[in-house]
Amino acid sequence: MSDNAPSTPVKAAQTEQEKTDFGFSQVEKTQKASLVANVFDSVAAKYDIMNDFMSMGVHRLWKRYTIDCAGARAGHKVLDIAGGTGDLTAKFSRLVGPTGSVTLADINLSMLKVGRDKLRDRGLISNIDYVQADAEALPFPDNHFDIVTMAFGLRNVTEKQNALNSIFRVLKPGGRLLVLEFSKPTSEQLSKLYDMYSFHVLPKMGQLVANDADSYQYLAESIRMHPDQETLKGMFEQAGFEQCDYQNLTGGIVALHRGYKF
Amino acid sequence: MPASALLTATLEQAINRVLPLDPDSAARLQALSGARLTAFVAPLPFGLSLSFSEQVDVHAVHEAPAEVVAALTEKDCCIQTSLSVLPELQQTSQLTRLIQQQKLTVDGELQIAQQVSALFQQLDIDWEDQLAQVTNDVIAHQAFTTGRQVHERVSSLLGTFSRTLGNAVVEEKQLAAHRLAVMHFNDSVSTLRDDVARAESRLEKLEQRLTKR
Structure with a gap:
């Protein structure tokens, strides 16, 4: 007993280190990527419809505001991580023009295919690259992009700090990162209302439209487990970003974090 | 919800719906690509940027004008003015x-501003034809004839x-002075102002x- 006693906390610590959250559940870190992949494989086809339905179209305004704050100009190289069905990429493609380029990266092949088909159907082909990539280990050279955006993707990453470090590496000096993500509502009343909507209405919507309540239950849980505004800002700074700030949108339901690499 | 995003989204939708209604606007839009x-x-707290490709993308600019001017390229134009001056720009x-x-500051390529102005000012939309596409020729013609008559009568x-x-x-x-009386009064005030200025001098x-003596 006494022999085992000292090793127990070590084992517990090791187990703790190897676990991560998947919604409210704790899973092995190695499992999270495939579990998230299952979620997105399941919702990819109905992703856009569900986004419009769940947010009553407001997600389009959040994304538009992100693009406004990106300051994209002709000739810029933009990386849209977790770009999903290409909402941001479509806009960036027109803004950077033929002299610039946009790379749509997503770890999930199903989402990437839906995005690629959608953008090609809209005639956007000339300056867009599609890359299946893990945000934690981006397969791009150092100092390569002028702008990196990540909309509603960071909370699904297993090691968020690794992703921010990786983004910092691929950004050019003077470049900026914008992370649009669900966050913590600033008012108590809104928070209660939002909880009720997330845990009672959202899964039912998912069941009704996408025939998948579990994925939308995960969505609600993963939002609650995501770092709050100040914590994420601290993670930006830890990765090396400067002039970090964030703006709460719709009462803090969503926050846009911004940081520069100098 | 960012109000600027709502405004630009509405503007963008409106512009990209209206422009194709004039078939000639495609050539003018192409020239601006x-x-x-x-x-x-x-007093708008943010700038508005119009980017031209096969469509018009409208975005809010949250950077300071000086930052935008510093990053201008040969295909950019930046104007700074006020709402009250906008009608005079026509x-x-x-x-x-x-x-x-x-009252107006123009940086970058002035021709872009002129082309954008032409894009919108030269819009020639046959609204009767547009209505005819959703109803029919007779209803559209009748509606517009009635509309014109009502407008004339009103x-x-x-x-x-x-x-x-x-x-x-x-x-x-x-209860009010006659127009000619007001004009005469204005002239008299001007004359008096001149006389006072002369006397003052x-x-x-x-x-x-x-003082010299």
């Missing part, structure tokens, strides 16, 4: 005067009402002479 016009219109002959009066009635009201106020009740000279 790759160009960008940024406008800072006081007359291109007034641009130089507005720039001299510092204009005529408003004109008559305005004249009658003017006569009653000026001639019968004498003479007094100053007299004062100077007295």
Whole structure:
């Protein structure tokens, strides 16, 4: 007993280190990527419809505001991580023009295919690259992009700090990162209302439209487990970003974090 | 919800729905492909940027005008003005005067601003034809003929009402001065102002002479 006693906390610590959250559940870190992949494989086809339905179209305004704050100009190289069905990429493609380029990266092949088909159907082909990539280990050279955006993707990453470090590496000096993500509502009343909507209405919507309540239950849980505004800002700074700030949108339901690499 | 995003989304939707209604606008839009016009219109708290490709993308600019000007390329134009000056911008002959009066600042390629102005000013939409596509020719023609008649009649009635009201106020009740009387009064005030200025000048000279003695 006494022999085992000292090793127990070590084992517990090791187990703790190897676990991560998947919604409210704790899973092995190695499992999270495939579990998230299952979620997105399941919702990819109905992703856009569900986004419009769940947010009553407001997600389009959040994304538009992100693009406004990106300051994209002709000739810029933009990386849209977790770009999903290409909402941001479509806009960036027109803004950077033929002299610039946009790379749509997503770890999930199903989402990437839906995005690629959608953008090609809209005639956007000339300056867009599609890359299946893990945000934690981006397969791009150092100092390569002028702008990196990540909309509603960071909370699904297993090691968020690794992703921010990786983004910092691929950004050019003077470049900026914008992370649009669900966050913590600033008012108590809104928070209660939002909880009720997330845990009672959202899964039912998912069941009704996408025939998948579990994925939308995960969505609600993963939002609650995501770092709050100040914590994420601290993670930006830890990765090396400067002039970090964030703006709460719709009462803090969503926050846009911004940081520069100098 | 960011109000600027809602505004730009609405503007973008409106512009991209209206432009294709004039088949000639495609050529004017093509000429602008790759160009960008940024406008800072006081007192709007943000700038508006119009980027041209096969469509028009409207975005809010949250950077300071100086930052935008510093990053201008040969296909960019940035204007800074105020809401009250906007109507005057329709007359291109007034641009130089507005720039001299510092009511308008133009940086970058002025031709882009002129082309954008032409894109919207030269819009020629056959609304009757547009309506005919969703109804039919007869209904559309009838609706527009009726609309024109109503417009003419309302204009005529408003004109008559305005004249009658003017006569009653000026001639019968004498509640307001006649237009000619107002003009005469303005002229008299101008003459008096000039006389006062002359007298003031003479007094100053007299004062100077007295001081010298």
